[in-house]
Structure formats: structure tokens, C-alpha cells
Amino acid sequence: MSGTEASRLRARSRTRTWLGLLAGLVLTLASWLETGADPRLLFDARGARQAADILGGLLQPDLGGAFLWHTGRLLLESIAIGVAGVSLALLLGIPAALGAARSPQLVDPPGTPTLGHRCRTVTRWVMRGLLSLFRSVPDIVWAFIFVRLVGLGPLAAVLAIAISFAGILGKLYAEHIEACDPQTVRNLRATGHGSVSVFAYSIWPQVRQDWISYGLIRFECAIRSAAVLGVVGAGGIGAEIELSIRYFEYEKLGTAILALLACMVLMEFGSVWLRTRASRRSWSALAMLGIVAIVGLDLPWSELRGIGQQAQILQRMSGASTFSFDGTVVRRALDLMMETLAMAWIATVAAALVASLLAPLAVRSLTVRGYLNDPPRASRPRGWLSLLGLRGLLQCLRAVPELVWALAFVVWVGPGPVAGILALGLHTLGLLGRLFAEVYEEAGSGGLRQLEASGASRLAAWTHGLLPQTAPKLLAYGLFRFEVNVRATATLGFVGAGGIGDAIHTAISLFHIGDLVTLLLVLLVVVIIIDAVGYQLRRRLLRHAN
Amino acid sequence: MTGPALNFHGVSRHYGPHTALDGIDLDIARGQRVALIGPSGSGKSTILALANGALRPSEGTVAIDGVELRSKTHKQLVAHRKCCGLVPQGGDLVEQLSVHDNVIVGLLPRWPWYRVLLSRLRVVEEKRIAQWLSKVNLASRQTSRVGELSGGEKRRVAIARGLIGAPNIILADEPTSSLDPHIGEKMAQLIFDQAEAQESTLLFATHWVSRARRLAQRIIGLRNGRVVLDAPAEAVTDDDIEQLYAGSDERH
Numbered sequence: 001m002s003g004t005e006a007s008r009l010r011a012r013s014r015t016r017t018w019l020g021l022l023a024g025l026v027l028t029l030a031s032w033l034e035t036g037a038d039p040r041l042l043f044d045a046r047g048a049r050q051a052a053d054i055l056g057g058l059l060q061p062d063l064g065g066a067f068l069w070h071t072g073r074l075l076l077e078s079i080a081i082g083v084a085g086v087s088l089a090l091l092l093g094i095p096a097a098l099g100a101a102r103s104p105q106l107v108d109p110p111g112t113p114t115l116g117h118r119c120r121t122v123t124r125w126v127m128r129g130l131l132s133l134f135r136s137v138p139d140i141v142w143a144f145i146f147v148r149l150v151g152l153g154p155l156a157a158v159l160a161i162a163i164s165f166a167g168i169l170g171k172l173y174a175e176h177i178e179a180c181d182p183q184t185v186r187n188l189r190a191t192g193h194g195s196v197s198v199f200a201y202s203i204w205p206q207v208r209q210d211w212i213s214y215g216l217i218r219f220e221c222a223i224r225s226a227a228v229l230g231v232v233g234a235g236g237i238g239a240e241i242e243l244s245i246r247y248f249e250y251e252k253l254g255t256a257i258l259a260l261l262a263c264m265v266l267m268e269f270g271s272v273w274l275r276t277r278a279s280r281r282s283w284s285a286l287a288m289l290g291i292v293a294i295v296g297l298d299l300p301w302s303e304l305r306g307i308g309q310q311a312q313i314l315q316r317m318s319g320a321s322t323f324s325f326d327g328t329v330v331r332r333a334l335d336l337m338m339e340t341l342a343m344a345w346i347a348t349v350a351a352a353l354v355a356s357l358l359a360p361l362a363v364r365s366l367t368v369r370g371y372l373n374d375p376p377r378a379s380r381p382r383g384w385l386s387l388l389g390l391r392g393l394l395q396c397l398r399a400v401p402e403l404v405w406a407l408a409f410v411v412w413v414g415p416g417p418v419a420g421i422l423a424l425g426l427h428t429l430g431l432l433g434r435l436f437a438e439v440y441e442e443a444g445s446g447g448l449r450q451l452e453a454s455g456a457s458r459l460a461a462w463t464h465g466l467l468p469q470t471a472p473k474l475l476a477y478g479l480f481r482f483e484v485n486v487r488a489t490a491t492l493g494f495v496g497a498g499g500i501g502d503a504i505h506t507a508i509s510l511f512h513i514g515d516l517v518t519l520l521l522v523l524l525v526v527v528i529i530i531d532a533v534g535y536q537l538r539r540r541l542l543r544h545a546n
Numbered sequence: 547m548t549g550p551a552l553n554f555h556g557v558s559r560h561y562g563p564h565t566a567l568d569g570i571d572l573d574i575a576r577g578q579r580v581a582l583i584g585p586s587g588s589g590k591s592t593i594l595a596l597a598n599g600a601l602r603p604s605e606g607t608v609a610i611d612g613v614e615l616r617s618k619t620h621k622q623l624v625a626h627r628k629c630c631g632l633v634p635q636g637g638d639l640v641e642q643l644s645v646h647d648n649v650i651v652g653l654l655p656r657w658p659w660y661r662v663l664l665s666r667l668r669v670v671e672e673k674r675i676a677q678w679l680s681k682v683n684l685a686s687r688q689t690s691r692v693g694e695l696s697g698g699e700k701r702r703v704a705i706a707r708g709l710i711g712a713p714n715i716i717l718a719d720e721p722t723s724s725l726d727p728h729i730g731e732k733m734a735q736l737i738f739d740q741a742e743a744q745e746s747t748l749l750f751a752t753h754w755v756s757r758a759r760r761l762a763q764r765i766i767g768l769r770n771g772r773v774v775l776d777a778p779a780e781a782v783t784d785d786d787i788e789q790l791y792a793g794s795d796e797r798h
Contacts, residue, residue, distance in 0.1 A: 372600045372601070373600075373601065374601055374602050375599070375600050375601065375602060375623070376599060376601075376602045376603075376615050376616050376618070376623060377616070377618065377619065377620045377623055447638055447639060447640035447643075447648075447651070449600075449634075449638055450632060450634055450638040450639075450651070450707075451651060451654070451655075452600075452627070453595075453598050453600045453627055453630065453632055453634075454627055454628065454630055454631070454632055454651075454652070454655050454711075455624045455625065455626070455627030455628030455629075455630070455655040456628075456651070456654045456655040457654075457655070457659065457662070459659045459662055459663070460651075460654040460655065460657070460659075460662045463662055463663060463665075463666045464640065464643070464647065464650075464651050464654060464662070464665075464666065465640060465651075467666065468640055468642045468643045468647070468666075469640060469641075469642050471642075
């Protein structure tokens with residue numbers, strides 16, 4: 001490559017970086033205008049007083065024995081709902097993943113495809129569609145629909161988690177199957193192995209570890225979801241949180257939130273502990289827990305038989321005809337969806353920016369340990385402060401689910417997108433902060449050891465060692481968070497924090513099936529488009545990284 | 547400024563049950579150019595890491611210009627490391643960065659924070675780095691990503707990075723391994739010339755004994771963590787070398 005050509009190439013790559021940044025900025029500004037969010041609401045005197053009241057409740061929780069007992073039982077119920085939900089989700093999701101995945105094939109085998117092959121292709125697309133539907137409708141929407149169909153209580157939440165998590169796990173597990181080393185699979189196929197033996201001897205050993213660790217991560221998420229679903233009456237501690245906010249009982253709110261926090265923090269440690277020891281035993285432990293949870297919840301399964309009837313009754317009561325695709329409804333749905341997207345974008349960009357700047361302070365190697373193996377003097381006592389303080393803060397931020405943050409912010413700044421953005425932003429900051437710190441921790445220490453050994457500052461270690469190694473990954477994770485956040489934002493309207501959720505909530509409450517289908521379709525189509533674009537972008541980013 | 551003197555007194559270093567250095571005593575004068583030779587695992591890299599202030603001796607003391615390493619504060623240690631130019635054995639390059647950005651890493655330690663930040667946002671010091679890259683025969687590779695380079699090219703990037711900051715101490719850990727003989731010769735010459743011009747203290751670990759005898763002022767032979775040969779380069783005989791490597795297959 002000649003010198004001028006090289007410099008032109010480099011100039012182009014720099015230009016692309018700047019163009020990307022500019023596009024991000026413009027998009028953020030446009031989003032801001034779209035939501036019409038007014039940050040002054042944060043400093044509104046009445047709202048601030050409300051916020052102070054909530055904080056007061058958190059500082060002086062209701063520690064009466066009876067209420068504590070009550071909270072504990074609700075928390076246990078939430079955990080049981082999550083465990084039962086994930087267990088059912090695994091039962092649904094694993095077969096679906098097997099159906100939806102295209103495991104590595106021989107490259108170009110002679111012979112014509114048989115009927116069986118064609119059937120597999122059809123099954124694959126049906127399964128993929130089904131999984132996509134399951135996970136694209138947010139769990140709280142499933143929960144509210146089931147509340148209407150099988151009544152208040154934990155059953156609705158278990159079903160909702162089972163369905164939406166089956167969608168997520170099925171997709172992930174299918175991706176793991178497709179990411180298997182093709183050569184080992186082909187070796188078996190080339191020697192005439194059947195699908196069972198291909199699975200048992202090539203695919204399963206490769207995916208086992210991933211399946212377990214992702215299953216455990218989802219397990220954690222499910223309990224978090226379960227804690228929230230109570231907001232629509234599906235049992236657990238969420239119901240208590242919603243009620244205490246509605247009746248201004250902030251001491252009780254304090255107790256419930258602190259209990260939730262403690263539970264989440266414990267669980268995080270628990271799941272890290274479990275993940276590092278993931279083994280055959282953790283499957284059986286999970287299965288046992290699932291059975292115990294399902295039995296312990298004593299779910300009214302008989303309600304399931306009445307679902308069809310109940311749907312008809314609600315349908316008649318709503319007075320709406322089955323499907324009425326109304327132009328105005330579609331337009332309104334699109335408007336609300338735009339607002340949802342804008343909210344998700346602002347919150348994610350802000351959280352990612354703050355997180356990428358804060359995360360180095362939560363990295364052990366940068367704050368306290370350094371990259372050298374055994375230097376004469378290594379400890380930086382002040383580093384511990386930033387490390388532990390920041391990690392604790394991030395943990396609290398992410399332990400409180402978006403919807404609970406939203407409940408609180410609606411009280412503070414009033415209903416509307418501002419509350420939603422703040423809620424989403426704080427929760428995302430907690431998640432991305434930890435994720436980014438983990439990415440930094442895992443970065444190869446090659447260049448970093450050299451930097452430290454030549455006396456470079458920690459800033460230089462960050463800019464010239466960590467960032468170049470991790471930047472594409474950070475961007476990809478941020479992008480992925482945005483995709484997830486679009487779904488989350490769509491639910492914030494359930495508590496009045498802006499976006500399309502409010503309309504969905506109304507449609508389910510009144511059982512306007514036509515409106516609901518329209519709204520969900522718009523949501524699904526947009527989510528699918530965003531996912532597809534995001535997937536391509538992320539793939540390019542990560543390819544660039546490797 | 548002449549490079550510092552290095553004094554090792556009764557220095558041992560253990561990695562778990564394994565003993566890398568076993569009570570060595572060494573005094574390296576200011577600006578001396580020393581070649582460390584000896585079979586693999588004889589403790590050459592450990593001596594370099596100790597001189598860098600990146601490794602704690604298990605026993606004994608390492609002193610730099612008379613000041614013991616362990617008595618230095620963290621800040622003083624960092625100040626010492628800033629004077630070191632490293633050519634580590636593994637290369638330790640950041641694969642995702644361009645050759646240019648990897649070489650610039652050799653300059654970073656002495657820059658204020660805003661300059662460090664700026665250097666990631668736009669291209670700086672282009673000429674100076676181009677100059678160094680032409681010295682290591684990589685002039686055309688300035689904008690390539692390090693991940694795309696061959697093993698030998700990576701070694702040379704590491705050499706440019708180690709030398710560009712005009713370090714007072716040059717610690718080169720087998721910098722010419724995986725280079726072809728011709729280029730290897732040139733690189734070794736470059737490192738020794740640079741050390742001579744700057745009067746830097748140089749520790750040059752190598753397997754290439756004949757070259758070491760020609761370029762270095764002093765040869766230190768290590769075996770099983772002990773100094774078994776320590777003489778001016780011209781006084782080293784073939785018999786000494788034979789003895790040092792006796793029973794071991796390696797040797798260039």
C-alpha cells in the first residue's frame with residue numbers, strides 16, 4: 001500500500017467516526033424534540049417535595065413486625081413466580097430452539113433435498129416467528145392480558161414469564177446452536193451420524209456452558225420481572241409497591257423497595273457464585289427449585305380451561321367488533337411509537353455516555369490492582385473507595401426495575417415522557433455501568449502491562465489500552481441495550497410514564513381487541529425492524545473488533 | 547543524561563515453588579550496555595522485570611542509583627518506570643490499534659492528560675513516528691492495524707515503541723527473536739547504537755551469543771537463576787559459552 005493511499009484510507013475511517021458521532025448527536029436532538037421533554041419539571045417545587053417525601057420513606061421504612069412479615073411473604077411469592085416462570089420457559093424454549101436453529105450442515109453435499117428437509121425449513125420459520133412473537137410482546141402486556149383472562153394473582157405472572165422468557169431463551173439457545181464450530185458438526189455429518197448423535201456429541205458439549213450461564217442470567221431477570229408484574233395485579237411484591245405509591249404510604253414503599261433491593265443484590269452474588277460453578281448439578285438444582293416453586297404457589301390451573309369463555313365474555317362487554325383496522329388508530333399508534341423510540345434513544349445514549357466514563361472507576365485493575373503481576377508497591381488505598389462506592393451505586397440503580405423507578409418519577413415530575421426517560425436512564429446506567437466495567441476487566445492485559453511498566457498514567461491506560469480494545473464491544477452492547485430498552489419503554493406507559501404503553505393498557509382494560517392488535521402490531525413491526533438493523537450494525541462492529 | 551546504575555544484592559525471586567532467581571549479586575554501572583545470555587528459564591526476563599520496578603524481589607534488594615526499589619513510594623516507582631524503554635518478550639501490543647498508535651504509546655507516559663486524550667482524537671506526532679518506523683523498516687505500515695502484521699513486523703513495532711521515548715534504561719527481552727538474521731542484526735545494532743548515543747543503561751536479553759559478544763560491553767551468563775558468567779565481552783571465550791549452555795540444546 002502506498003503512503004498516500006494509506007493516508008486516504010485512514011482519513012476515510014476517521015471521517016466515518018466523526019460522521020457516526022454527528023449522526024448520533026442529531027438523532028438525540030431530534031428525539032428530544034419529539035418527546036418534548038422538559039427537564040425543568042425536575043425542579044418543580046411541588047414535585048421536589050413529593051420526591052423528598054419518597055426519599056424520607058426510604059430513609060425511614062416501616063419496620064413493624066406484621067408488615068415486615070407481609071413484605072417477606074410477598075417477596076417469596078415473587079421469587080417463586082420467577083422460578084416457576086423460567087422453569088416453564090425452559091420447557092417451552094428448548095424444544096422451540098431445537099426447531100428454530102439451523103445447525104451447521106455439510107457445505108455442498110450431492111443429492112437432492114428430501115421432503116424431510118423441506119419440512120424442517122418450514123418448521124424452522126414457524127418456530128422463529130412464534131419465538132419472535134413471544135418475546136416481542138413485553139411480559140407486562142402478557143401479564144395484563146392473562147390477568148384479564150385468568151383473574152388476579154400469581155398464575156397470570158407465571159404464564160406471562162413462561163411465554164416471554166421462552167421467546168428470549170429459545171432465540172438465544174438457537175443462536176448458540178448456530179454458532180457451534182461447524183467443522184466438528186460436519187465431521188459427524190460426514191460420517192453419517194443422525195441428528196440425535198450430532199446433538200449429543202457435537203452441539204450439546206459446545207452449547208452446554210452457554211445454555212447454563214444464560215439460563216441463570218434469565219433466572220435473575222425473571223425474578224426481577226416477577227417483582228414488577230404485580231403492578232398490573234399479577235401477584236408478588238410489585239402489587240404492594242404500586243399500592244403504597246398510590247396511597248402515599250411512603251414508609252411502606254420504603255420497606256418494600258429496600259426488601260427488593262436486598263433480594264436483587266443477594267441474587268446477583270448468588271448467580272455469580274452459581275455461574276462460576278455451573279455444572280450438571282445446577283440443572284438439577286434449577287429443576288428442583290422449579291418444581292418446588294410451582295407446587296408452592298398452588299396455582300389455580302383450572303382457570304386455564306375457562307380462558308376461551310372469559311375472552312368471549314370480555315369481548316361482548318367491550319362492545320367492539322373483532323378487528324377494525326381504523327386509520328386514526330394506526331396513525332396514533334405510530335405517533336406513540338415514535339415517542340417511545342425517542343425516549344428509549346435519549347435514555348440509552350445518556351446512560352451509555354455516563355457509564356463509559358464512570359466504568360473505569362469500577363474496574364479493579366485500574367483502581368486498585370494494576371496490571372503487573374507482583375510489583376514492589378501496588379495498593380492504592382483510595383482506589384478501593386471509588387471501586388466499592390461506584391459498584392454499590394450501580395448495583396442499587398439496576399436493582400430497582402425501570403417500572404418501579406417510573407412509578408416514583410411519575411410522582412416526582414408528573415406523568416409523561418420525562419418520568420419515563422429518567423426511569424429508563426437510571427436503570428440502564430446501572431446495567432451498562434457494570435457491563436462496561438466487566439468488558440474493561442476482561443480486556444487482554446497485553447498492551448496494558450506494557451503501559452503500566454513504562455509508567456503511563458491510568459488515563460493513558462484507558463485511552464490507549466482499554467478503549468481501543470473494547471470500543472466496538474461497548475458500542476455493540478450500548479446498541480443492544482437500546483433494542484432492549486425500546487421494549488421496556490413500551491411498558492412504561494402502564495404507570496403513566498409516556499410512550500405507547502398507556503394506549504396498550506387502555507386497550508386491554510377495555511378489551512378493545514382491535515385497538516390492542518393494531519398497537520401490538522405497530523410495536524412488533526418497529527421492534528423487529530430495530531432488531532434487524534441493530535443486529536447488522538452490531539455484527540459489523542464486532543467483526544471490526546476481532 | 548547518563549542512565550542510572552543498577553545494583554542487585556542477594557536477589558532471589560520465587561514463583562510459587564519455582565525459583566527463577568537464586569541469590570544473585572550484580573552491579574551494573576551507569577550507561578553500561580549489558581547482554582544477558584543463558585538458556586530459557588535461566589532468569590533473564592525476571593532480571594528485566596526487577597530492573598523495571600514491575601516485580602518485587604522475594605529476597606534481597608534491587609537499587610536504582612543507590613535507592614532501593616522497595617523504599618520508593620508508588621509515585622516514585624512510576625517515575626522510575628517512565629524512564630524505562632521496554633521491548634517485552636511477548637510484544638504486548640494492542641492489536642486493535644494501528645502501528646502508529648502503538649508506537650505513540652512509547653511517548654504517552656510523559657504527556658499530560660489532555661495530550662493523551664487528544665492523541666486518540668486526531669493524528670499527532672506523525673513525522674516523528676514515521677521516522678522511527680523507517681528505522682525499523684516499517685515505513686509503509688504506519689496506518690496498518692497491528693492485528694494484520696506478521697510476527698516479525700510486530701517485534702519491530704515493539705522495538706520502535708520501546709526506543710522512541712529516548713529512555714534512560716532500555717530493557718529488551720529477546721527483541722530479535724522471530725526476526726530473520728539480516729533484520730535481526732540491524733535491529734540489535736539499532737538498539738545498541740541508541741543506547742550508546744543516549745548513554746542509556748541497556749539490558750539486552752538474547753540467545754544470540756555471537757552478536758552479543760560483538761555489540762555489548764559486558765556479558766552476563768545465567769543458568770538456573772544463578773550468575774555463572776560475568777565478564778567484559780572481549781574476555782569471553784568460546785569455552786565459557788560452551789560451559790554455559792552445556793547439556794542444553796538451545797544456542798544460536
